[in-house]
Amino acid sequence: MTAPLKIDGETKIFPIIGHPIGQVKSPNSLSQIMADRGYNGMVVPLHILPEDLAGWLAQAHAMQNCDGIVITVPHKARCLEFCAHVTARGRAAGAVNIMIRSGDGWLGDATDGQGYLDGIAAEGFDIAGKSALLVGTGGAGSAIAYEMLARGASELALHDIDTARRDALIERLSIAFPGRVRSGSTDPRGFALVANATPLGMRDGDPLPVDTALLTAEQFVADVVTRPAIPKLIEAARAAGCATMPGSGMFNGQAVLLAELLMGERAVET
Incomplete structure:
Protein backbone atom coordinates (compact mmCIF):
# COMPACT_ATOMS: atom_id res chain seq x y z
CA MET A 1 0.00 0.00 0.00
CA THR A 2 1.46 3.36 -1.04
CA ALA A 3 1.69 6.26 1.39
CA PRO A 4 -0.16 9.51 0.61
CA LEU A 5 1.88 12.52 -0.47
CA LYS A 6 2.36 15.18 2.21
CA ILE A 7 2.54 18.81 1.09
CA ASP A 8 3.02 21.59 3.62
CA GLY A 9 5.41 24.38 4.52
CA GLU A 10 8.18 21.88 5.26
CA THR A 11 8.01 20.12 1.89
CA LYS A 12 11.27 19.91 -0.06
CA ILE A 13 10.83 20.72 -3.76
CA PHE A 14 12.96 18.90 -6.35
CA PRO A 15 12.41 20.21 -9.90
CA ILE A 16 13.02 18.09 -12.98
CA ILE A 17 13.83 20.40 -15.87
CA GLY A 18 13.73 19.83 -19.61
CA HIS A 19 12.56 21.08 -23.02
CA PRO A 20 10.16 19.50 -23.73
CA ILE A 21 9.05 18.03 -20.41
CA GLY A 22 5.77 16.26 -21.19
CA GLN A 23 7.49 12.93 -21.85
CA VAL A 24 8.95 12.50 -18.35
CA LYS A 25 7.48 9.80 -16.11
CA SER A 26 9.67 10.20 -13.05
CA PRO A 27 7.92 12.94 -11.02
CA ASN A 28 5.17 10.66 -9.72
CA SER A 29 7.47 7.67 -9.17
CA LEU A 30 10.18 9.63 -7.37
CA SER A 31 7.65 11.50 -5.26
CA GLN A 32 5.99 8.22 -4.30
CA ILE A 33 9.31 6.68 -3.26
CA MET A 34 9.82 9.68 -0.97
CA ALA A 35 6.33 9.36 0.50
CA ASP A 36 6.73 5.62 1.07
CA ARG A 37 9.90 6.32 3.05
CA GLY A 38 8.29 9.01 5.14
CA TYR A 39 10.23 11.83 3.49
CA ASN A 40 8.43 15.15 3.03
CA GLY A 41 9.39 15.97 -0.54
CA MET A 42 8.08 16.01 -4.09
CA VAL A 43 9.50 16.07 -7.62
CA VAL A 44 7.91 18.65 -9.92
CA PRO A 45 8.32 18.86 -13.73
CA LEU A 46 9.32 22.29 -15.07
CA HIS A 47 9.50 23.28 -18.73
CA ILE A 48 12.61 25.47 -19.03
CA LEU A 49 13.72 26.88 -22.38
CA PRO A 50 17.47 26.75 -23.10
CA GLU A 51 17.74 30.53 -23.21
CA ASP A 52 16.18 30.75 -19.74
CA LEU A 53 18.33 28.08 -18.08
CA ALA A 54 20.96 30.31 -16.47
CA GLY A 55 18.41 32.68 -14.97
CA TRP A 56 16.26 29.83 -13.70
CA LEU A 57 19.20 28.05 -12.05
CA ALA A 58 20.07 31.25 -10.19
CA GLN A 59 16.53 31.37 -8.84
CA ALA A 60 16.62 27.67 -7.93
CA HIS A 61 19.78 28.22 -5.89
CA ALA A 62 17.95 30.94 -3.99
CA MET A 63 15.14 28.52 -3.07
CA GLN A 64 16.07 27.31 0.40
CA ASN A 65 13.72 24.32 0.19
CA CYS A 66 15.25 23.08 -3.08
CA ASP A 67 18.15 20.74 -2.30
CA GLY A 68 18.37 19.01 -5.66
CA ILE A 69 17.48 19.19 -9.35
CA VAL A 70 16.96 16.41 -11.89
CA ILE A 71 17.97 17.32 -15.46
CA THR A 72 16.75 15.91 -18.76
CA VAL A 73 17.18 16.86 -22.43
CA PRO A 74 18.54 19.24 -23.63
CA HIS A 75 20.08 20.72 -20.46
CA LYS A 76 22.42 17.95 -19.27
CA ALA A 77 25.61 19.17 -20.93
CA ARG A 78 25.08 22.83 -20.20
CA CYS A 79 24.21 22.28 -16.53
CA LEU A 80 27.77 21.02 -16.05
CA GLU A 81 29.05 24.60 -16.13
CA PHE A 82 26.78 25.59 -13.23
CA CYS A 83 28.19 22.94 -10.86
CA ALA A 84 30.79 23.83 -8.26
CA HIS A 85 31.81 20.15 -8.07
CA VAL A 86 31.34 17.27 -10.55
CA THR A 87 31.82 13.51 -10.13
CA ALA A 88 34.30 11.54 -12.23
CA ARG A 89 31.34 10.12 -14.17
CA GLY A 90 30.01 13.59 -14.87
CA ARG A 91 33.40 14.91 -16.00
CA ALA A 92 33.97 11.97 -18.34
CA ALA A 93 30.43 12.19 -19.70
CA GLY A 94 30.61 15.96 -20.10
CA ALA A 95 27.10 16.20 -18.67
CA VAL A 96 25.07 15.82 -15.48
CA ASN A 97 21.51 14.64 -14.89
CA ILE A 98 21.30 15.46 -11.19
CA MET A 99 22.54 18.40 -9.11
CA ILE A 100 22.65 18.21 -5.31
CA ARG A 101 23.07 21.30 -3.14
CA SER A 102 26.53 21.21 -1.60
CA GLY A 103 27.70 24.13 0.50
CA ASP A 104 27.45 27.27 -1.60
CA GLY A 105 27.04 25.45 -4.92
CA TRP A 106 25.80 22.37 -6.72
CA LEU A 107 27.40 18.91 -6.91
CA GLY A 108 26.69 17.35 -10.31
CA ASP A 109 26.52 13.64 -11.14
CA ALA A 110 25.58 11.52 -14.17
CA THR A 111 23.43 8.51 -13.19
CA ASP A 112 21.92 7.68 -16.59
CA MET A 250 16.57 2.30 -17.62
CA PHE A 251 13.86 4.32 -15.89
CA ASN A 252 13.24 1.59 -13.32
CA GLY A 253 16.97 1.02 -12.90
CA GLN A 254 17.68 4.53 -11.69
CA ALA A 255 14.44 5.67 -10.02
CA VAL A 256 15.42 4.50 -6.53
CA LEU A 257 18.99 5.77 -7.01
CA LEU A 258 17.77 9.26 -7.95
CA ALA A 259 15.28 9.38 -5.08
CA GLU A 260 17.91 8.32 -2.55
CA LEU A 261 20.38 10.92 -3.83
CA LEU A 262 17.76 13.66 -3.61
CA MET A 263 16.71 12.64 -0.09
CA GLY A 264 20.30 12.36 1.08
CA GLU A 265 19.92 8.67 1.90
CA ARG A 266 22.79 7.86 -0.47
CA ALA A 267 25.92 9.96 -0.84
CA VAL A 268 27.11 11.01 -4.28
CA GLU A 269 30.23 9.04 -5.20
CA THR A 270 32.72 11.73 -6.15
Missing part, protein backbone atom coordinates in the same frame (compact mmCIF):
# COMPACT_ATOMS: atom_id res chain seq x y z
CA GLY A 113 24.62 5.12 -17.25
CA GLN A 114 24.03 3.35 -13.97
CA GLY A 115 20.29 3.12 -14.64
CA TYR A 116 20.80 1.95 -18.23
CA LEU A 117 23.31 -0.78 -17.34
CA ASP A 118 21.33 -1.86 -14.26
CA GLY A 119 18.28 -2.24 -16.50
CA ILE A 120 20.25 -4.31 -18.99
CA ALA A 121 21.65 -6.47 -16.18
CA ALA A 122 18.11 -7.06 -14.90
CA GLU A 123 17.33 -8.62 -18.30
CA GLY A 124 20.24 -11.04 -17.90
CA PHE A 125 22.93 -9.37 -20.03
CA ASP A 126 26.43 -8.73 -18.61
CA ILE A 127 28.56 -6.21 -20.52
CA ALA A 128 31.86 -7.37 -19.01
CA GLY A 129 34.23 -8.69 -21.66
CA LYS A 130 31.83 -7.95 -24.54
CA SER A 131 31.75 -5.45 -27.40
CA ALA A 132 29.12 -2.72 -27.70
CA LEU A 133 27.83 -0.21 -30.23
CA LEU A 134 26.25 2.93 -28.77
CA VAL A 135 24.34 5.43 -30.91
CA GLY A 136 24.07 8.89 -29.39
CA THR A 137 26.72 10.83 -27.47
CA GLY A 138 24.62 13.53 -25.82
CA GLY A 139 24.18 13.83 -22.08
CA ALA A 140 22.60 10.44 -21.51
CA GLY A 141 24.73 8.70 -24.12
CA SER A 142 27.94 10.07 -22.63
CA ALA A 143 27.05 8.75 -19.17
CA ILE A 144 26.01 5.38 -20.63
CA ALA A 145 29.28 5.13 -22.57
CA TYR A 146 31.30 5.78 -19.42
CA GLU A 147 29.37 3.16 -17.46
CA MET A 148 29.74 0.53 -20.21
CA LEU A 149 33.50 0.90 -20.09
CA ALA A 150 33.58 1.11 -16.29
CA ARG A 151 31.73 -2.21 -16.13
CA GLY A 152 34.23 -3.92 -18.36
CA ALA A 153 33.13 -3.64 -22.00
CA SER A 154 36.00 -4.96 -24.10
CA GLU A 155 35.32 -2.50 -26.93
CA LEU A 156 32.91 0.41 -27.37
CA ALA A 157 32.09 1.94 -30.75
CA LEU A 158 30.31 5.30 -30.71
CA HIS A 159 28.14 6.75 -33.45
CA ASP A 160 26.59 10.20 -33.64
CA ILE A 161 25.61 12.44 -36.55
CA ASP A 162 27.37 15.19 -34.56
CA THR A 163 30.88 13.90 -35.23
CA ALA A 164 32.54 16.68 -33.23
CA ARG A 165 30.55 15.71 -30.14
CA ARG A 166 31.34 12.02 -30.74
CA ASP A 167 35.05 12.68 -31.13
CA ALA A 168 35.16 14.86 -28.01
CA LEU A 169 33.61 12.02 -25.99
CA ILE A 170 36.05 9.48 -27.45
CA GLU A 171 38.90 11.76 -26.39
CA ARG A 172 37.56 12.11 -22.83
CA LEU A 173 36.87 8.40 -22.41
CA SER A 174 40.22 7.38 -23.86
CA ILE A 175 41.97 9.03 -20.93
CA ALA A 176 40.33 6.66 -18.43
CA PHE A 177 39.89 3.70 -20.81
CA PRO A 178 42.75 3.77 -23.33
CA GLY A 179 42.41 1.60 -26.42
CA ARG A 180 38.83 0.52 -25.74
CA VAL A 181 36.73 3.20 -27.45
CA ARG A 182 36.47 4.21 -31.11
CA SER A 183 34.05 5.61 -33.68
CA GLY A 184 31.27 3.42 -35.07
CA SER A 185 28.38 3.58 -37.53
CA THR A 186 24.78 2.44 -37.91
CA ASP A 187 26.01 -1.07 -38.80
CA PRO A 188 25.36 -3.30 -35.75
CA ARG A 189 27.18 -6.39 -37.03
CA GLY A 190 29.76 -7.89 -34.70
CA PHE A 191 28.59 -6.29 -31.47
CA ALA A 192 27.18 -8.24 -28.53
CA LEU A 193 25.27 -5.16 -27.33
CA VAL A 194 23.56 -2.64 -29.61
CA ALA A 195 22.36 0.41 -27.69
CA ASN A 196 20.41 3.54 -28.56
CA ALA A 197 20.84 6.72 -26.51
CA THR A 198 19.09 9.11 -28.91
CA PRO A 199 15.45 10.31 -28.95
CA LEU A 200 14.92 8.49 -32.28
CA GLY A 201 11.69 6.54 -31.94
CA MET A 202 9.78 9.05 -29.83
CA ARG A 203 8.01 10.52 -32.86
CA ASP A 204 6.21 8.92 -35.78
CA GLY A 205 8.41 8.97 -38.83
CA ASP A 206 11.71 8.89 -36.94
CA PRO A 207 14.41 6.84 -38.67
CA LEU A 208 15.81 3.85 -36.81
CA PRO A 209 19.15 4.50 -35.04
CA VAL A 210 20.78 1.37 -36.56
CA ASP A 211 20.23 -0.84 -39.58
CA THR A 212 17.93 -3.39 -37.95
CA ALA A 213 18.00 -5.63 -41.03
CA LEU A 214 21.54 -6.57 -39.94
CA LEU A 215 20.63 -7.61 -36.39
CA THR A 216 21.01 -11.27 -35.40
CA ALA A 217 19.32 -13.23 -32.64
CA GLU A 218 22.39 -13.54 -30.40
CA GLN A 219 22.63 -9.77 -29.95
CA PHE A 220 21.13 -7.76 -27.07
CA VAL A 221 19.43 -4.47 -28.01
CA ALA A 222 18.69 -1.64 -25.57
CA ASP A 223 16.94 1.73 -25.90
CA VAL A 224 16.46 4.90 -23.83
CA VAL A 225 13.07 5.75 -25.37
CA THR A 226 10.20 5.33 -22.89
CA ARG A 227 7.32 6.52 -25.06
CA PRO A 228 6.07 4.56 -26.91
CA ALA A 229 6.52 1.73 -24.41
CA ILE A 230 7.89 -0.52 -27.16
CA PRO A 231 9.92 1.73 -29.50
CA LYS A 232 10.41 0.77 -33.14
CA LEU A 233 14.01 -0.28 -32.48
CA ILE A 234 12.94 -2.73 -29.77
CA GLU A 235 10.07 -3.97 -31.94
CA ALA A 236 12.45 -4.68 -34.82
CA ALA A 237 15.02 -6.29 -32.51
CA ARG A 238 12.43 -8.64 -31.04
CA ALA A 239 11.34 -9.60 -34.54
CA ALA A 240 14.96 -10.58 -35.20
CA GLY A 241 14.98 -12.75 -32.07
CA CYS A 242 17.11 -10.43 -29.92
CA ALA A 243 16.79 -10.06 -26.17
CA THR A 244 15.94 -6.44 -25.40
CA MET A 245 15.54 -3.64 -22.86
CA PRO A 246 13.19 -0.74 -23.69
CA GLY A 247 13.56 2.64 -22.00
CA SER A 248 11.39 1.60 -19.08
CA GLY A 249 14.23 -0.68 -17.96
